[in-house]
Amino acid sequence: MTAELVRGQNHPLSEARLEIRVSAGTPVVAAATLSDESGRIHGVEWVAHPGAPVLPGLEVSRQAAADHRLAVDLDAVAEVVHRVSVLLALPTGVGGPVAFGSLAAPVVAVTGLDGSEVAGFTLTGLGPESAVVALELYRRQGAWKVRAVGQGYAGGLADLLTDQGLAQAHQLASGINEAVAQGLARSVPAPPSRTADGDRSRQAAASTLGPDQGGSAYGGQGTQGASDPYPGPQGNQAPQSAADAMASHPTGPGGLSATTQPGTPAAPGTGGPVDYSHPRRRNTAPPPPPASPPAEPGRPAQPVAGDATGWSMEERLYNQVWGMFEDLARATAAYRSAVDFADTRMDRELDEVLSDPRSRIGGQGDAARESARAKHAQLVDQARQVLDRDLAQLAAEAEVVEPALPPAYARWDNPAWHAYRVPMEMPMALRLGDLHLPESDSLRIPMLIRLPLERGLWIDSGRTGAPDGSFLDSHELRRLALDSAVAHTARLLAVHPADEFTVHVVDPAGSGAQAFAPLVRSGVLAAPPAVGAAGVADLLTRLTEHVDLVQMAVRGGAADSLPPDFDTAQQLLVVNDFPHGFDDRAVTRLRYLADEGPAVGVHLMMVADREDAAGYGPLLDPLWRGLMRLTPVPDDHLADPWVGHAWTYEPALLPPGSQVLQQVLAQVAEGRRLRRD
Incomplete structure (x- = not known):
């Protein structure tokens, strides 16, 4: 039975040898890209196009045509390849149409070698786009599936290939257009005519789906992303990207540049570049x-x-x-x-x-x-x-x-924490909570953020709504926000090697003394929490000087010239009760640390209600936007970059009555003592 797909829908593939049939009604260029698990193309050798139509397991047409047949053998593609994306583009410089919106909707079908159709997809809702990722074949749990994508690009092939991480995108796009203009290659036989029933089903889908139907799923209206990676943190502003939350990078794989995704080597024999973004990776497959x-x-x-x-x-x-x-x-x-x-x-x-x-x-x-x-x-x-x-x-x-899951990825109630030992090296990522959607309320996906942190964290204590529809008073929310901050801080301490993560606390009025007590008692803080305006100013001054020294050493290529007693560990500043105790100079230094600190290993965690700082007006807007907003109670403020779902975030809470936090902090303190001895 044929599966008629809509944007975002997938369908399993039972055969490895397939044909991708394209029917566009006007000459289009058909191409395909190979990408790794993070959605990255490693070089021009990973793109099949009219000028270079054959790759292992893949062959595309050699010229623009109204109908195409692309041959795919999934068993023959390299093991490192996890996605095969089928691209369509309008030829440039040949006097034809310049946008898909002025044409009948193209139809793409996956068929067996005998012509039996497995899945079909009608690319509706396109407007000014001149290039589109029609569909993708992807590997999942050892099996292959097809997914309808329909992501369009008004900037043409160059923008499409750039979005997939290809450094030579503009040069390759020019080469493809030149090859098409020169009419390289033979003609491609048209696929057999479709049955009347098949045509009717596609026409019904095309007439019923309006231009906005599914268009937001993949930025189909000429955009290259479905959500702003650094949107406003609350209220009526756009939700924060969950790709930021999951991977701490601007956009995610498949769309969630993957600049912080783990590097994957080029396919054997392609000569593509190797880009390892995580330290201490071996130079082997x-x-x-x-x-x-x-x-x-x-x-x-x-x-x-x-x-x-x-x-x-x-x-x-x-x-x-x-x-x-x-x-x-x-x-x-x-x-x-x-x-x-x-x-x-x-x-x-x-x-x-x-x-x-x-x-x-x-x-x-x-x-x-x-x-x-x-x-x-x-x-x-x-x-x-x-x-x-x-x-x-x-x-x-x-x-x-x-x-x-290892402790860094695990919930607090996971038995892995009871076997916890101070690690020898920093992990790839850290769990900050869970994510779920209304249609799958019982299914929780761990929310992982890459390390080292690229943005500070903001624990918002200003929301008053609870997930059950009741209301929490401001004191209860502040208590929950402080408990969340302490739990996140303990996790960060626990996943770093001994003496490689230093924590400072600012608590101007001492209102967080009870919440910070486990950190103070265990001796894992660099010093007792700073109190009063003088304490705030002194600590911010020292951390600002720390950032300045490291920046000068790095820019001058003299990292070895830092003072012998200089603390080279990652630094975390936990700020409670902002802006109490902060004068204008302290606020300026805090903004400086938030902007410049992460690049040199100085990170910020704020427990604050934005309304408390409303008197500063727009001066602090860049500060809130630059931090990743988390909440002490479940809240649907995160959005993924593909389809813009409002994901519900649930904080990583300690089980009631559990002693795991004290046990972990005791292990961290003991590891530091042994390291210093």
Whole structure:
């Protein structure tokens, strides 16, 4: 049975040898890119296009044409390749159309070698775009799937390839256009004509889906991202990107430049560059992920913890969690898009009934209305069944992944913390909480942020709504925010080697004495919390000088010239009760630390209510925007960069009555004592 996909929807592939058939009605350029698990292309050798149409396991057309057949052999692509993206572009400089919006919607179909159609996708909703990622084949848990993408680019092939991380994007785009203009290669036979039923289904989808239907899922209206990576932190401002939260980089894989994603070597024999973004990586290919146990016929493969690629189990688990986040985002997007489609079709059919005077009386109109509602219910039920299937697979994967997570990625109630020992090196990432969506309330995805921190953290104590609809008073919220800050600080201390992470606390009025007591008693702070305006000014001055010294040493290439007693560890400043105790000079220094500190290892964590600092007006807007906002209670303020879902963030809370925090801090203090001795 053919699967008619909508934007964001995926479908399993049971065959490795396939054809991608394109029907556009006007000459278009067909190309394909290979990318690693983080969605990055390693060089021009990873792009099949009319000037270089053949790659291992992939062949594209050699010229622009109204119809294309692309040959794919998934068993022949390199192991490091995890995605095959099919691209369509309008030729430039040949006098043809300049935007897909002026054309009939192109149709892309995945077929077997015998011509049997596996999945189809009609690219509706395009406007000024002249290049589009039509669909992608991607590897997931040892199996391949196809996903309908439909992400358009008004800037053409150059912008598309740049968005996929190709440094030579503009040169390659020019080369492709030149090759097409010179008419390289043979003609491509057109695919056989479609059945009338197939045509009708596509025409119905095209006529029902409006220009905005699903367009926000992948920036289909000519944008290159679905959400601002540094939006406003609260209120009516845009939600913060969950890709920032998950990976601490501007945009995520597949869209969530992946500048901080773990590096992956180029495919064998391609000569592409090797870019390792995580320290201490070996200059060899990563070991393959563990093989999943064979699945019974008709059943999905059993999930395995760490089945993603990576240099270590830690990196495999990180990539697997990221894949779960991405799959949940897109599965939910497909469900919502299908529901919107059903709503739109029912509304149209009901409007047609009401517009015909003959159907307003008698039983004919009632029957038409019942038929429209029945079709709507059937479509929604089908979409929900697909979503439930995907959620069941993700839930099964979460059940095996969660117990296997190391302490840095684990919840506080994970037994891994009871076997905690001070690590010898910093991990790749840190868990700050969980993420979930309304359609999958029971499924939690760990929210991981890459280390070292690239942005400060803001624990917002100013929200008054609780997840159950009740209200918490300001004192209770401040207490919860301080508890969250202490838990996050303890995690940061626990995942760094001894004496490689120094924590300072500013508590001007001493209001956080009770919350900070575990940190003070264990002796893990650099000094007792700074109190009063004088204490605030002194600590901020010392940290500002610290940043200045490191910057001068780095810029002058004289890092060895720092004073012998200089603390080279990562620094964290925890600020409570801002702006109490801060004068204008202290506020200026705080902004300086937030802007300049992360680049030299000085990080900021603020526990604050933005309304308390409203007197500063727009002066502090850059400060709030530059920090990653977290909440002490569940709140739906995060957005992913693909489809812009409002993700509910839940903080990483300690189990009631648990002593795990005290045990971990005692281990950290003991590790520091042994290190100094």
